[in-house]
Amino acid sequence: MPELPEVETIRRELVSYIVGRTVRRATVLDPKLTLGLPVQEFEFRLIGQRVEGVDRRGKYLLVRLSDRVLVLHLMMSGRVHLRPADAIQPHTRLVLDFDRDPALHFVDVRRFGRAWALDESDLPAVIGNLGPEPLGDAFDWRTLRDAFSDRQVAVKSALLDQRTVAGVGNIYADEALFSARIHPEAPVDRISTYKLKALAKAVVKALESGIANHGTSFSTFETSRGTPGGHQDHLQVFRRTGQPCPRCARPIRRIVIAQRSTHYCSFCQRRPRGA
DNA sequence: CATTGGACCTGACCGC
DNA sequence: TGCGGTCAGGTCCAAT
Numbered sequence: 001m002p003e004l005p006e007v008e009t010i011r012r013e014l015v016s017y018i019v020g021r022t023v024r025r026a027t028v029l030d031p032k033l034t035l036g037l038p039v040q041e042f043e044f045r046l047i048g049q050r051v052e053g054v055d056r057r058g059k060y061l062l063v064r065l066s067d068r069v070l071v072l073h074l075m076m077s078g079r080v081h082l083r084p085a086d087a088i089q090p091h092t093r094l095v096l097d098f099d100r101d102p103a104l105h106f107v108d109v110r111r112f113g114r115a116w117a118l119d120e121s122d123l124p125a126v127i128g129n130l131g132p133e134p135l136g137d138a139f140d141w142r143t144l145r146d147a148f149s150d151r152q153v154a155v156k157s158a159l160l161d162q163r164t165v166a167g168v169g170n171i172y173a174d175e176a177l178f179s180a181r182i183h184p185e186a187p188v189d190r191i192s193t194y195k196l197k198a199l200a201k202a203v204v205k206a207l208e209s210g211i212a213n214h215g216t217s218f219s220t221f222e223t224s225r226g227t228p229g230g231h232q233d234h235l236q237v238f239r240r241t242g243q244p245c246p247r248c249a250r251p252i253r254r255i256v257i258a259q260r261s262t263h264y265c266s267f268c269q270r271r272p273r274g275a
Numbered sequence: 276c277a278t279t280g281g282a283c284c285t286g287a288c289c290g291c
Numbered sequence: 292t293g294c295g296g297t298c299a300g301g302t303c304c305a306a307t
Contacts, residue, residue, distance in 0.1 A: 002300060002301085003300060003301095006300075032284095059300095059301080073301085073302085074300090074301090075300090075301050075302070076284090076299065076300060076301055076302095077284085077285080077286090077299080077300085077301095091285085108284095109284080109285055109286065110283085110284045110285050110286085110299085111283080111284050111285075112283065112284065112285095112301065112302080113301095114302095151277080151278095152277090152278095153277085153278070157278090157279095160301085162301095162302085169300055169301070170299095170300060170301085171300060172300095215300095216300075217300095218299085218300075238300095258278095258279080258280095259279090259280075259281090260301090261298080261299085
């Protein structure tokens with residue numbers, strides 16, 4: 001589920017539900033979650049801490065505590081649920097109990113998700129390599145120009161690289177490239193300034209649209225309150241292989257770039273000449 | 276250096 | 292029903 005719009009949707013819900021609460025108990029049910037930090041130490045670092053706020057950096061969720069920060073990355077299948085402390089589900093990996101319900105449950109079928117309990121000063125070690133926030137002032141077409149210079153990688157790969165811009169994943173990369181009419185295999189150093197400007201705007205538009213629809217959910221529920229997002233009904237190309245392009249009605253194609261499914265219209269998104 | 280391919284996990288779905 | 296293959300919203304790390 002989780003790209004920037006989905007994580008942002010969760011963040012906004014957490015802000016209204018857990019800010020001001022104090023952690024009474026932390027329970028790690030899957031030691032893999034803490035990446036080698038002993039479970040007891042992880043839990044100890046959270047207990048007694050008050051939630052001061054909830055931030056987001058790219059696809060990372062940052063739960064600001066009195067003098068620590070809990071960082072969550074949902075990877076492919078992670079979910080955050082707000083439910084009673086004792087309502088443990090099959091794939092629950094972490095539960096934070098507060099002074100009253102609901103508790104925060106981190107549920108993750110595939111077990112790729114991670115959690116860190118850090119001092120603020122250790123945050124850069126986890127999120128220090130991220131590119132600019134696409135919805136912040138630091139991002140515009142020059143960001144892409146600088147990241148793309150002297151490189152030949154496919155633009156789709158470059159957008160998925162979190163050092164380029166933080167938070168874009170497979171769905172919103174495909175959607176943005178469609179909006180900007182850029183072929184996903186276009187080598188980044190051959191994209192015109194005109195197209196780069198279109199792409200920067202398309203990235204912002206795609207992400208903002210996702211947020212406005214509370215994220216994209218394909219099969220299971222998604223937001224922390226268990227309601228599905230609605231953006232899947234607004235996707236133009238992603239997972240629409242064979243269906244008509246919204247612009248020209250020719251069938252959407254699916255190819256694989258960097259081992260990721262990629263969806264595009266071969267008529268509207270022309271390969272640069274000579275590439 | 277930059278880039279690529281495999282690894283990490285589990286479950287759903289499809290064709291035989 | 293069972294089996295094997297494919298696919299899934301992400302990232303890291305070794306090999307090239």
